[in-house]
Amino acid sequence: MNIRENANAILHYENYDRMPIVSFGYWGETVQKWAQEGHITQEEADGYCQYGDNSEADRSIMKKLGFDFNWACTVSGDVYLRPPFPEKILEEHEDGSQVIRDSQGLIVMVKPGIVSIPSEIGTTLVDRETWEKEYLPRLQWETGRVDKRVFEELKTVEGRQTPVGLHCGSLIGYMRNLLGVEQLSYLYADDEDLYVEIIDTLAGLCYHCTKEILETGAKFDFAHFWEDICFKNGPLVTPSVFDEYVGPHYRKITDLLLEHGVDIVSVDCDGMIDSLIPTWLNNGVNTMFPIEVGTWNASLAPWREKYGKKIGGVGGMNKAVFARDYAAVDAEVERLRRLIDLGGYIPCPDHRIAPDAKFENVQYYCEKMNLLR
Secondary structure: OOHHHHHHHHHOOOOOOOOOOEEOOEOHHHHHHHHHOOOOOHHHHHHHHHHOOOOHHHHHHHHHHOOOEEOOOEEOOOOOOOOOOOOEEEEEOOOOOEEEEOOOOEEEEEOOOOOOOOEEEEEOOOOHHHHHHHHHHHHOOOHHHOOHHHHHHHOOOOOOOOOOEEEOOOOOHHHHHHHOHHHHHHHHHHOHHHHHHHHHHHHHHHHHHHHHHHOOOOOOOEEEEEOOOEEOOEEOOOHHHHHHHOHHHHHHHHHHHHHOOOOOEEEEOOOOOHHHHHHHHHOOOOEEEOOOOOOOOOOHHHHHHHHHHHOEEEEEEOHHHHHOOHHHHHHHHHHHHHHHOOOOEEEEEOOOEOOOOOHHHHHHHHHHHHOOO
C-alpha cells in the first residue's frame, strides 16, 4: 500500500500497513530561521514563503524532516471577493504602525516587527448598503471562478502516491474575515436578515464552485472546509445559530460530495470546537483537523468515546514539544500511540510549526513516528 492508500484505509477504519507521517506546514519565520541555521537552503525557505503548501520547496523540506505529505494538499475554486479590495494605507503613525484596509475590506493595525495576525479595528462592511454595493457584486458565481485546466490531471488516481483533497471553501469563517470578530458578534443581533443573507451568499458560492469542480470528473480522496470560528473557551458563534443557519449548507455540499464518491470530509477549525462538533457530524463532516491541543487539551479520545466511529481525526500532535527536547517528543509520541490505537486517526502537528521549533526535534519526531509503522 502506498501513502495515499494507507491514509484512506485508516480514515475508513480499515486495515493498513503503515502510518503516514503528516505535516501541516510552517510559519514563514520558521523556515527562514532553519535556513539561517543551515538545516535547509535559503532557496527552500524563500520558495516555501512564496508558494506555500505542497510547493516544490515544501516537498523538499518535508523530505529533509521525514514527513510523507502535507494534509493541506487541496485544490479549489475561487470562493472569495472577486476582485478583492485594493489594499490601502489609511493612517501612518510615528512608531511605524499603520492602519490598513486589507484585501477583504477589514481595517487592521499593522505594527513593525509583529508577525502574528494584525489587530482588527474595524470593517468596510458596516451596513446593508455597503454589503449590496461593495460586497455582493464581488461574491457572484461565474464560471471563471473555476480553472478547469487545474483538474485535468486529477481525473485518474492511477499512480497517485499521496491524498489529494477538494477544498470546498468556508461557510462562515470567511464571513469573520470580512466583518472581524466584534462585528460578526453584533450583526446577528443588529440585522439578522443581513447576517443570514451573507451566510447564504458565501455558502451558495462554495456550493457552485464545488459542483463545477466535481463535474470536471476530477477524483478526490477527501474534501475539506476551513472555518476558524473558535477560540480557547469555545466558539465565536452561538452553536444553535451555527446549527440552524450553517448546518444545512454543509449538508447540501456533503450530499453533493457523496454523489461523487467523496466520503471523507474534514474541517479546519482552531480553538475549542466541542460544541460545534454535533452540527458537523450531523451534516456530513466526519474528520476534525488539526485538533489544536491548546491550553484546553483537545484530543480525539473524548470525542471517540462520545460519538464512536462517526468521528475521525487528523492532527492533535502538540507541536509545542518541538521547542523542548527529545524526552518531551518521546512523551508526546507515546500519547499519540494510544490515540492511534483507537483507529480512524492520523497524527499531525496541531498547527503550522512555529519559529521556536528546533529542526532536530521535528526530525526526531518523524523518526519516532516511523517506528510506529
